[in-house]
Amino acid sequence: MSAMATIAGVGMTKFGKQPDRTVEDIGREALLAAMKDAGIGRETIDEVLCGSSYGGPLIGQRILRDLGMTGIPITNVENACSSGAAALREACWAVKAGRADVIAVMGVEKLTKLGGGTLPLEPTDVEVNLGNVMPAVYAMRGRGATCTRPARPRAISP
Amino acid sequence: MTDSAEYFPASRPWTERGGAVHLHGSKCSRCGTVAFPPHGLCPACGAENGQERVELSPVGTLYTFSEVHIAPKGFATPYAVGYVDLPEGVRLFGQIEARAADLKLGQQVAVTLGPVRADAGRPVISYKFKELA
Numbered sequence: 001m002s003a004m005a006t007i008a009g010v011g012m013t014k015f016g017k018q019p020d021r022t023v024e025d026i027g028r029e030a031l032l033a034a035m036k037d038a039g040i041g042r043e044t045i046d047e048v049l050c051g052s053s054y055g056g057p058l059i060g061q062r063i064l065r066d067l068g069m070t071g072i073p074i075t076n077v078e079n080a081c082s083s084g085a086a087a088l089r090e091a092c093w094a095v096k097a098g099r100a101d102v103i104a105v106m107g108v109e110k111l112t113k114l115g116g117g118t119l120p121l122e123p124t125d126v127e128v129n130l131g132n133v134m135p136a137v138y139a140m141r142g143r144g145a146t147c148t149r150p151a152r153p154r155a156i157s158p
Numbered sequence: 159m160t161d162s163a164e165y166f167p168a169s170r171p172w173t174e175r176g177g178a179v180h181l182h183g184s185k186c187s188r189c190g191t192v193a194f195p196p197h198g199l200c201p202a203c204g205a206e207n208g209q210e211r212v213e214l215s216p217v218g219t220l221y222t223f224s225e226v227h228i229a230p231k232g233f234a235t236p237y238a239v240g241y242v243d244l245p246e247g248v249r250l251f252g253q254i255e256a257r258a259a260d261l262k263l264g265q266q267v268a269v270t271l272g273p274v275r276a277d278a279g280r281p282v283i284s285y286k287f288k289e290l291a
Contacts, residue, residue: 118228126195127251129166130274130284131233136224140241143263144222 005095008102009038023055023110027063031106046100047073049091051083051107054119059108081134083107164277166284171195172271178216179269181285183248184209192246216269217290218242221249225258232275232282242267242287255288266290 011033013026027050035041048069050060060074079086084107091103114120118133171182171194185192186200187208194214199206223240226233238254238261253274254267270288273281 118230120230126167129282130251130286131226131229131237131239131253132251133226133229135228136226136239139224140222140239143224144241 005092008040009034009036011035011037017112018110019112021110023052023059023108023113024062024066026110027055027059027106027108028067030108031063031067031104034104040102042067042069044102045069045072045104046102047075047094048104048106049075049077049087049094051077051079051085051087051105052109053078053080053083054111054114055108060106063106063108083109162280163273164280164282166274166282167195172269172285173213174271179271179285180213180216181244181250181269183212183214183246185212185246186210192248194244194248194250212246214248214269215245217266218244218269218287220254220261220263220265220267220287222263223254223258223261232277234276240267240287252284253286255286260289 011030013029013033018026035045048060048064050063052059055076056062058076060076061070064070064074075090077083077087077090084105087107088105091105094100094103111119118135121128121133123129173180173182181194182196183192183194184196186203186205187210188205189200189203191200191202192212192214193201196211197209200209219242221241221243223238225236225238227236229235229237236257238256238258239251240254240261241249241251243249254261255270255272267287268290269285271283272286274284274286275282
C-alpha cells in the first residue's frame with residue numbers, strides 16, 4: 001500500500017476567547033507556524049484548502065491575502081465540525097492524484113463572534129425547527145444503543 | 159389550539175382520530191419504503207412518482223434521547239428530544255413531553271401535538287411525543 005500523502009508540518013493557535021483578533025489573524029498564525037514546522041517557504045505551496053463552517057465567504061482568500069500568498073488555487077471546504085478534516089481528505093487525494101505536491105490545509109473558526117449559545121443552524125431544516133441542537137445530536141448518538149445505519153469507512157490508501 | 163397559533167410544518171401532515179395522532183407519510187408504490195415527511199421521490203429506490211400518502215402508526219419506540227438546556231431563541235428549556243422508530247420503518251426526530259431522567263431507551267411513546275417553540279410570542283404547534291399513559 002503506497003502512502004497517500006505525508007504531513008510535513010503542523011501549526012496550531014491557542015484556543016480561547018480572543019476578542020482583539022480576527023479569524024484571519026488566527027488563521028494566519030496557524031498557517032505560518034505550519035510552514036515553519038515543515039521548513040518550507042511560500043513558493044513551495046501549490047494550493048490551499050481551507051476548512052471552516054462560520055468563517056464566511058472566501059475565508060481562505062481572506063487569510064492568505066495579507067500574506068501575499070495569492071495566485072494559487074484557494075478552495076474553501078464547509079463540512080460542519082469536520083470541515084478541517086474534510087479539507088485534509090481532499091488534499092490527500094489531490095496529492096495522490098498528482099494535482100499538487102504541497103498543499104496548505106487549514107481549519108479555522110472563531111465562534112466567540114457568534115455571542116454564545118448553541119451554533120446557529122438552518123431554519124429550513126425540519127429538526128432545527130423542532131429544537132434539535134448539535135450537543136443533543138452528539139449526546140443522542142452516544143446514547144443510542146446501536147447504530148442501524150452506520151457510516152461505511154473506506155480505506156484512505158487505495 | 160387557538161386560531162392564532164402557527165403550525166409546523168404549515169401543511170399540518172397529520173390526522174387526529176380517537177385521541178391518537180397519525181402523522182402522514184409517503185409510501186413508494188415501487189419498493190414499499192415509507193418516508194416522513196411525505197416525499198415526492200422515494201429516498202430508498204429513487205422512484206420519482208408513485209409516492210402514495212399513508213397514515214403512520216401513532217405509537218413508536220424510543221431509539222435515543224437527550225435533554226436540551228441551551229437552545230436557540232423561542233425554545234423554553236429544558237426540553238427532552240429524541241428519535242422515535244415507527245413500525246413502518248420511519249425514524250423521526252421530535253421533542254418529548256417528559257424529563258430525560260424519566261425516559262428509557264426502547265420504551266413506547268405516542269405521537270401527540272403541542273407547542274414546540276414560540277415565534278414572536280405566538281406558540282408554534284407541531285408533532286411531538288409523550289410517554290404512554
